[in-house]
Amino acid sequence: MCHDCEKWEKTNPGLLERNVAAFPYNAFNKDLVARLKYRGDYAVLDAYKEHLQNVWLASGYEGKLVLSVPLSSRRLHERGFNQSEAIIHVLEEVPLSIFERSHSEKQSKRGRKDRMQSENPFRLSNPVTDPVVIVDDIYTTGRTVRHMASLLKEQGCPSVSSFTIFR
Template sequence: MANCLLCHSYYDEINSWSTLFSLSEPDPVCPTCEGKFESIDGEICTICGRPFSKISTEYREGDLCYDCVRWQNDNRWRDVLQKNRSVFLYNDFGKEIISLYKFRGDYIVSNAFRTSLKHTFRTYYNSSYIIVPIPLSSERLYERGFNQALVLAQLLGKPIHEILSRNHLEKQSKKSRQERMETENVFQIEDRVSVKEKSIILVDDIYTTGLTLRHAAEVLLREGAKSVSALTLMRG
C-alpha cells in the first residue's frame, strides 16, 4: 500500500500505470488522481503544442493554431520559439494541483510529475539540449519560497543552467494581447556561459499566451543560441 501524494488516500501500487510501465521509481500518485490529469495526444499545433481536438477548425491554419499564426505574422516574434511541448492540459484538476504546488508552496507535489515529464522530454528532445528554467523575480521568489520551474527542471535528472535573471513586473492579466506583446523584455543573461550555436529548452510550469517563453527565447537568441524550445507541465 502507498499513500497518494495528491489526495493522501492509500492505494495498491500494483494498479498504478507508473508501476506497471516504468522501470524507474513509480510516482506516488493513485490511479484516481492519475486519471484526472488530461494528457495531450493526437494532432497538435507544431509550435505551441495545443491539441487541435480542443479548438474549432476556424482557429486552425494548416499545422498552426490561430494564436501561433499571429505570433508568426509579427516581425519581432517570428520563429523566436521553435516549439513548446506540454505534458497535460490545464484542466480543472490541473489548476487545483498547480495552485497547491505553485501558490500554496507544497514543494513535494512536484514528485507527482517526474515520470510523465521525463517521458515528454524523451519523446521530443534529447540530451544535446541545454536546459534552462524560467526564473522568478527576486520579489516572486521571496513570496513563494522556491522557483517552481527550477524544481520541474530538476526532475529531468540532467544538468541545469540557471543563466537567466528576471525583473519584477506588474501582473499582465488586465492588459490586452497587443499590450502584452509590446511589453519590455524582463529577462537578462545572468551567467555569461556561452549559448552560441546551442539548442536550448526552457522549462516552465504553464504555457498560456507564450509571451514569457518568447521573451526568454528572444534574449537567448540575441546571445547566439541556435534555437530555443520549451517544455512545460501544463498547456492552458
Template structure:
C-alpha cells in the same frame, strides 16, 4: 507510499525497474492520474495546442491562429521554434499547480516526472524561466527548478527576471504587449547552443518568446520550450 497530490495510499507495481532503482519513484494514485488530461493527437506545430479544440478556420497548415499572428511580426517570427506541453490546464491541474506554486507543496513536482518524454532535453541546454527575487522569496523555490530536480535533469540558471508583475494578473491583451522582462547572464554558456526553455504554463507564449528573443540575440543556435500545462 502515498499519492503526492491527494495523499491517499498507493501500492506501486513491483517490477524490475522498481526493485533495481536506488530510490522509489514518486507515484500518483489512479484517480489523480485520470484527472490529468494528457495532450495527445495532432497539435499546433509551433505552440503545441491541440488542434481538435479549434475550428478548422483557425488553423492554417498545421499552425494555430495565435502562432500565425506571432509569425506575421518580423520581430517575433521564428524566435520560438516549437513548444511542447504535457497537460491541458483543466480545473484539477489548476488547483494542483496553485498548491505547488503558492502554498509551498514542493513534492507535487514529483508527480509530473513520470510523464516526461524519454528524450526530454536530449542534446539541449536546459534553461528554466526564472522568478523575480520577490516571487522567489514569497514561494521559497522556483517551481520549474523543482520539477527538474525530481527529474534529475541538469540545468543552467543564466537568466534574471527584471520585474515581478504577475502574468496571471494580466489580461490576454496585456500579456501580448511584450516588454523586455529578462536579462541574460553567462552569455558564453549559450553561444551556438540548442536551448530548451522550461516553464510551468503556456498561456499566450509571450513569456517564453521574450526569453527566447534574449537568448537568440545573444547567440543561441535554436530555442524550443517545454511546459507542464497548456
C-alpha cells in the same frame, strides 16, 4: 501548431522552434498549479514525475542546455523556491540559470492583452551558442518563453524550444 503559435510565427518568425507540453491546462490542473506555485506542494510534481520524464524523453530535448525561468528576488522570497528549477530537477536534468528578472506583476494577474504587450522583464547574463530548451510550468500566451528566446537569439543562440507541464 496551436493558434497562438501560428500568430507568433507571423509576427516574430523563428524565435521558438516549438513547445512541448505534458498536459492540457484545464480547471483541474489550474488548482494543481496553485498548489505547486503558491503553496509549495512538491507532491504535485512527484505525482507527475513519471509522465513528465516520459514526455521529456519523447520530446527529443535530451542533450540540449536546459534553462530555468528566473523569478525576481521578491517573488523567490515569497515562494521560497523556483518552480521552473523544481521541474528541471524532476526531469533529472541540471538547470542552467543565465537570466535575471526584474520584479513585475504576476503573470496570472494579467489579462491576455497586458501579457502580450508587456515589456521584457529578463536580462541575459551569459549568452549561449548551443541549442537550448526553456522549462516552465505553464505555456499560456507564450510571452515568457518568447521574451527569453528573443534575447537568446539576439546573442547567437541557434535554436530555442520550450517544455512546459501545461498548455
